[in-house]
Amino acid sequence: MAGSNEINANEAKKVVPLHTWILISNFKLAYNMLRRPDGTFNRELAEFLDRKVVANTVPVDGVYSFDVVDRTTSLLNRIYRCTSPENDSGHHSGAGVIELENPLSTTRIVPVIIFFHGGSFTHSSANSAIYDTFCRRLAALVEGVVVSVNYRRSPEHRYPCAYEDGWEALKWVHSRSWLSSGKDSKVHVYLAGDSSGGNIAHHVAHRAAVSGIEVLGNILLHPLFGGENRTESEKNLDGKYFVKLQDRDWYWRAFLPEGEDRDHPACNIFGPRGADLVGVNFPKSLVVVAGLDLVQDWQLAYVEGLKKAGQEVKLLFLKKATIGFYFLPNNEHFYTLMEEMKNFVNPSSSSSPPPPP
Amino acid sequence: MGPHDSSISAAAGSTSSSSSSSACSSSTKPPQPPDQMDHLLAGAGYKVRSNDLHQVAERLHRLETVMVKSNPLEISDLVNDAVHYNPADLASWVDSLLTELNTNPPVPVPTDLSDPHPNMNNMMYATNHAPHLQQVVAQPFEEDVSIQLVHVLMTCAEAVQRGDLSLAGLLIDDLQALLGRVNSGCGIGKVGSFFVDALSRRIVNSPENAAVHSDLSAYENEILYHHYYEACPYLKFAHFTANQAILEAFEGQDCVHVIDFNLMQGLQWPALIQALALRPGGPPLLRLTGIGPPSPDGRDSLREIGLKLAELARSVNVRFAFRGVAASRLDDVKPWMLQVSPKEAIAVNSIMQLHRLLGPNSSRGPPIDLVLDWIRDLNPRILMVVEQESNHNQPEFLDRFTEALYYYSTMFDSLDVCTAQPEKALAELYIQREICNVVCCEGLVRVERHEPLVRWRERLINAGFAPLHLGSNAFKQARMLLTLFSAEGYSVEENEGCLTLGWHSRPLIAASAWQAIPKPSPTMGPIIHP
Numbered sequence: 001m002a003g004s005n006e007i008n009a010n011e012a013k014k015v016v017p018l019h020t021w022i023l024i025s026n027f028k029l030a031y032n033m034l035r036r037p038d039g040t041f042n043r044e045l046a047e048f049l050d051r052k053v054v055a056n057t058v059p060v061d062g063v064y065s066f067d068v069v070d071r072t073t074s075l076l077n078r079i080y081r082c083t084s085p086e087n088d089s090g091h092h093s094g095a096g097v098i099e100l101e102n103p104l105s106t107t108r109i110v111p112v113i114i115f116f117h118g119g120s121f122t123h124s125s126a127n128s129a130i131y132d133t134f135c136r137r138l139a140a141l142v143e144g145v146v147v148s149v150n151y152r153r154s155p156e157h158r159y160p161c162a163y164e165d166g167w168e169a170l171k172w173v174h175s176r177s178w179l180s181s182g183k184d185s186k187v188h189v190y191l192a193g194d195s196s197g198g199n200i201a202h203h204v205a206h207r208a209a210v211s212g213i214e215v216l217g218n219i220l221l222h223p224l225f226g227g228e229n230r231t232e233s234e235k236n237l238d239g240k241y242f243v244k245l246q247d248r249d250w251y252w253r254a255f256l257p258e259g260e261d262r263d264h265p266a267c268n269i270f271g272p273r274g275a276d277l278v279g280v281n282f283p284k285s286l287v288v289v290a291g292l293d294l295v296q297d298w299q300l301a302y303v304e305g306l307k308k309a310g311q312e313v314k315l316l317f318l319k320k321a322t323i324g325f326y327f328l329p330n331n332e333h334f335y336t337l338m339e340e341m342k343n344f345v346n347p348s349s350s351s352s353p354p355p356p357p
Numbered sequence: 358m359g360p361h362d363s364s365i366s367a368a369a370g371s372t373s374s375s376s377s378s379s380a381c382s383s384s385t386k387p388p389q390p391p392d393q394m395d396h397l398l399a400g401a402g403y404k405v406r407s408n409d410l411h412q413v414a415e416r417l418h419r420l421e422t423v424m425v426k427s428n429p430l431e432i433s434d435l436v437n438d439a440v441h442y443n444p445a446d447l448a449s450w451v452d453s454l455l456t457e458l459n460t461n462p463p464v465p466v467p468t469d470l471s472d473p474h475p476n477m478n479n480m481m482y483a484t485n486h487a488p489h490l491q492q493v494v495a496q497p498f499e500e501d502v503s504i505q506l507v508h509v510l511m512t513c514a515e516a517v518q519r520g521d522l523s524l525a526g527l528l529i530d531d532l533q534a535l536l537g538r539v540n541s542g543c544g545i546g547k548v549g550s551f552f553v554d555a556l557s558r559r560i561v562n563s564p565e566n567a568a569v570h571s572d573l574s575a576y577e578n579e580i581l582y583h584h585y586y587e588a589c590p591y592l593k594f595a596h597f598t599a600n601q602a603i604l605e606a607f608e609g610q611d612c613v614h615v616i617d618f619n620l621m622q623g624l625q626w627p628a629l630i631q632a633l634a635l636r637p638g639g640p641p642l643l644r645l646t647g648i649g650p651p652s653p654d655g656r657d658s659l660r661e662i663g664l665k666l667a668e669l670a671r672s673v674n675v676r677f678a679f680r681g682v683a684a685s686r687l688d689d690v691k692p693w694m695l696q697v698s699p700k701e702a703i704a705v706n707s708i709m710q711l712h713r714l715l716g717p718n719s720s721r722g723p724p725i726d727l728v729l730d731w732i733r734d735l736n737p738r739i740l741m742v743v744e745q746e747s748n749h750n751q752p753e754f755l756d757r758f759t760e761a762l763y764y765y766s767t768m769f770d771s772l773d774v775c776t777a778q779p780e781k782a783l784a785e786l787y788i789q790r791e792i793c794n795v796v797c798c799e800g801l802v803r804v805e806r807h808e809p810l811v812r813w814r815e816r817l818i819n820a821g822f823a824p825l826h827l828g829s830n831a832f833k834q835a836r837m838l839l840t841l842f843s844a845e846g847y848s849v850e851e852n853e854g855c856l857t858l859g860w861h862s863r864p865l866i867a868a869s870a871w872q873a874i875p876k877p878s879p880t881m882g883p884i885i886h887p
Contacts, residue, residue: 019397025418045829055862133400
């Protein structure tokens with residue numbers, strides 16, 4: 001109905017800056033063309049339309065990047081590092097020879113954030129321009145390393161492929177001596193992700209916790225969770241700020257095993273089939289919820305679920321933020337988020353209890 | 358260090374520079390000169406002029422409205438039939454979709470391959486904003502011995518650059534020892550040995566000495582080429598993409614003339630001949646002019662290939678004429694040798710040839726300028742350029758060496774998935790010769806002077822060519838070609854109207870298509886044919 005779409009477009013325009021509206025609307029319309037009603041996905045056109053960037057060993061604004069392919073899994077990780085006297089050992093003038101002999105630092109702790117990009121399990125890659133830009137900012141912000149994982153996507157690769165790839169990446173990161181730091185010479189790992197990436201981060205963290213592999217913290221940026229029930233936020237915000245509920249349903253159908261519903265534990269963490277996290281050595285979490293995201297009730301339920309299980313969690317609720325607010329540095333939510341992430345990862349603040357939300 | 362792309366650095370950068378702003382509908386960025394590319398969207402990979410932002414927003418809004426009104430079948434058609442071009446240019450992409458979806462009669466398919474929205478300004482962007490990214494994608498070698506190997510290779514190259522050949526010689530010994538300790542079957546062991554070999558040749562022989570470096574007969578050369586062609590998709594991608602573009606450029610033309618800058622075994626042409634044979638409306642008269650080095654052993658290899666192609670053409674009822682032009686160097690070719698006729702549509706096909714013209718100037722000036730000039734004079738409907746996507750032409754030896762080390766490591770990695778022998782071994786030898794040329798040679802003899810797409814774009818635009826965008830159909834077909842190679846790692850990417858083929862996220866070969874802008878006559882301005 002043209003009328004209600006007019007209203008919706010105008011609503012969205014009121015709350016996001018022009019650039020953001022253009023960027024997210026562009027994705028929305030392109031993605032509409034890529035999802036087929038029969039559940040298949042036009043991967044060719046998707047790859048054609050996706051703007052990608054090459055890694056660059058020449059530092060740009062203090063951050064350089066390079067790709068590593070894990071030979072055993074064929075998985076690609078893009079590594080982002082900051083230049084600084086102590087962790088920039090072998091850099092030839094512009095020629096980009098990567099030194100992988102030394103730890104990041106022998107004195108201070110350098111956080112390594114394993115980042116899972118978003119895209120509802122289906123879109124984007126580690127070398128997508130929007131995520132390359134985001135990871136560069138993140139690396140500079142925490143003065144550490146970001147490892148962006150190019151996990152396998154649905155519908156070609158359903159659950160649990162993305163989680164397997166995340167798990168492999170975690171093990172790979174932990175075993176790189178050149179990612180270790182601090183006097184204890186170990187890799188100080190955080191997990192982070194937006195949208196489906198946030199979902200992946202949760203599941204990898206869970207597996208790490210029960211396997212005894214250390215993860216110092218989780219950062220979930222409007223993580224993708226759901227369930228069979230229709231929540232208030234889903235009903236109220238359906239179609240209003242770039243996202244329709246039926247699109248969300250499409251992506252779950254494409255990701256979950258065929259025949260499964262949205263109460264599958266991958267999707268509905270603390271639902272009827274969810275795992276019990278009581279007593280699990282789960283890392284502390286920073287969960288960022290955008291107040292105009294229709295999925296927020298599930299994200300808030302996730303936060304409650306973590307609390308009930310006695311886990312440490314901080315909720316950052318950004319009332320007027322829409323999805324994707326963190327792609328462009330043109331709004332206050334972006335800067336608030338940056339500040340929170342920086343504090344979360346700062347080793348000196350990790351021992352103090354989180355302030356009340 | 359090369360200068361960076363200013364738009365990426367701005368977008369990636371400092372959170373301190375822009376003021377914290379409340380979310381409101383208008384942009385709160387500091388005003389930018391309107392003709393500039395918006396740097397925020399540039400960081401997301403899109404090129405939109407600042408003063409076009411509101412228009413783009415309005416068109417996106419309109420597109421959404423139209424899409425909502427359309428039935429799903431129409432959208433499906435839109436997706437399946439429409440050819441998308443250059444998605445980085447957001448404005449024209451949205452426009453082209455609006456055109457497709459509107460109830461207006463369909464726009465007739467252009468008979469040449471011009472951008473659906475020919476716009477001189479688009480070309481201006483490329484000129485003004487061509488990024489000077491020095492992109493070296495490093496392949497980290499992680500095992501201890503590998504790290505040492507790379508270290509010593511770099512140190513040795515540095516010594517060579519400084520002229521300290523005695524030190525370099527000692528380091529070669531160290532390198533041989535290290536090579537003994539790595540797995541020479543793959544990875545750094547394999548490619549490292551070629552680089553050690555190349556370095557030691559350079560130390561022993563004078564880099565300008567051609568004789569030492571071209572030790573294979575033309576026949577042996579062809580054998581290696583053929584196996585390289587079979588073992589990995591790079592040449593096939595080049596031929597395939599070029600043929601697609603040429604086919605489209607020749608639509609509606611009755612007399613067509615392809616000028617191939619390096620005929621070799623003519624592997625590219627059977628497919629084009631067959632495609633022309635199957636063309637709706639029937640095939641044109643096809644002339645092929647194949648340029649190649651003179652055969653030293655008395656054979657006329659050009660003519661032999663021509664005869665084979667003529668036989669094929671005859672068998673599929675395509676009227677065909679072949680002419681061979683023997684020349685050791687492209688800048689020795691004179692346009693009159695090509696015997697073009699004003700009535701024919703011309704395609705110039707350059708697969709990994711233009712970089713050979715980037716060497717020292719001849720008495721007539723820079724060879725590349727000479728050749729691009731006479732190409733332009735031919736007024737071809739399409740100039741197809743495929744080149745290695747790397748900078749092996751940097752003035753400093755060490756920079757070239759490093760970049761080549763990573764480039765060829767990636768290429769060798771991609772070859773690892775090929776199991777057919779002797780294809781793989783001979784393909785490796787083919788690549789080894791390239792490596793040798795980059796590392797061992799200088800001056801006229803160093804012909805493998807690869808430069809990346811960004812530089813070729815600049816060069817070609819400055820020489821009076823306009824880009825013809827390769828669209829989503831070419832992209833899709835290139836991806837289908839790759840499925841024949843059953844290796845997950847190959848990737849085709851779209852890069853502002855050009856296509857690249859690479860291994861994982863590293864592009865290795867770039868294909869681009871160009872159209873000559875006719876030179877302005879002395880009394881009138883240039884006449885642009887849309």
